[in-house]
Amino acid sequence: MLWTTILVIIVLSYFVLTRLFQIVEMREEVIQERLGKYKKTLKPGFHFLIPFVDRPAYSQEMREQVLDVPSQTCITKDNIEVSVDGLVYLKVMNSHKASYGISDYQAAAVNLAQTTMRSEIGKMTLDDTFSEREKMNENIVREIDKAADPWGIKVMRYEIKNIRPSGEIVDTMERQMEAERAKRAEITNSEGHRQARIYESEGEQQSQVLISEAQRQRRINEAKGRAKEIELVANATAKGLRRVAEAIDKPGGELAVKTKLVEQYIKQFGNIIQNSNVSVLPTETANLKTFFEGVSTISDHTKNPSAKRTRTSNKGEQ
Numbered sequence: 001m002l003w004t005t006i007l008v009i010i011v012l013s014y015f016v017l018t019r020l021f022q023i024v025e026m027r028e029e030v031i032q033e034r035l036g037k038y039k040k041t042l043k044p045g046f047h048f049l050i051p052f053v054d055r056p057a058y059s060q061e062m063r064e065q066v067l068d069v070p071s072q073t074c075i076t077k078d079n080i081e082v083s084v085d086g087l088v089y090l091k092v093m094n095s096h097k098a099s100y101g102i103s104d105y106q107a108a109a110v111n112l113a114q115t116t117m118r119s120e121i122g123k124m125t126l127d128d129t130f131s132e133r134e135k136m137n138e139n140i141v142r143e144i145d146k147a148a149d150p151w152g153i154k155v156m157r158y159e160i161k162n163i164r165p166s167g168e169i170v171d172t173m174e175r176q177m178e179a180e181r182a183k184r185a186e187i188t189n190s191e192g193h194r195q196a197r198i199y200e201s202e203g204e205q206q207s208q209v210l211i212s213e214a215q216r217q218r219r220i221n222e223a224k225g226r227a228k229e230i231e232l233v234a235n236a237t238a239k240g241l242r243r244v245a246e247a248i249d250k251p252g253g254e255l256a257v258k259t260k261l262v263e264q265y266i267k268q269f270g271n272i273i274q275n276s277n278v279s280v281l282p283t284e285t286a287n288l289k290t291f292f293e294g295v296s297t298i299s300d301h302t303k304n305p306s307a308k309r310t311r312t313s314n315k316g317e318q
Contacts, residue, residue: 023046024047026044027062029062030059031096032049032054038096041095065091067087067090068110074121080169081165082164083163085160086117086160086161087159089158089159090148092154093153102151105153112147116139124136129163133163141155141157
């Protein structure tokens, strides 16, 4: 009997002591109720309770929590089925609301994330779901955070893990990607050929320009050479005429010129007779006196060019 009484006292003492003290860890908060009503929120530390009157009703994790959002089937705007899963990151900001505002805020957050994800996927085409994943994450966080405010929780971020189309769609996408790669390769090749033709045309054009420029320069040089040649011939002719005139003015010069002209005449006339089957003789050549008189007249004009002009002028006055 004594041992039974001692055992009962020990059990009651343990029960009372556990109800008398409450130790709250650093990472959590505890909701204290008194006679079934909310009394206060116990922060981390050591707290006294009234046994059988006060009790720790709820304990809330205050650190950021990561919840897995199970995969679900969604329909895109272009009527393609995709399987989507993700992760939601949330944190309890008000332990009182998290305890009394909803029975299970974690399950509620996951269900709300799935609902919002289906809604966002339905607004986009399949291509947009891959390219605008960040935008979808932001929209889901905003919608969940709006609904979760009465629950005392804050949605920090949402991350889409996988977007998996059906097998048939994947095959179609692979064929489309292959066709796109082939198209790009063809475009690249045609662009290369076009650029090569452009470079070839430009090179040919530059070559023609250089050839034309060279021909133009050659013609200019030839024209300059011919002009120089004409100038030299003219200068030589003028110089020769001046020397002939000077020779005529000297003693015996006139006779020498006449003799030279006669020699050349006879020589050329002999060549004509020798090389031609038919000879045509002017009437003047039958009379050598007429020829020598002509030579004398030429000599006079060469020696004194102004004589003819003087005689012409006198004849006009008469």
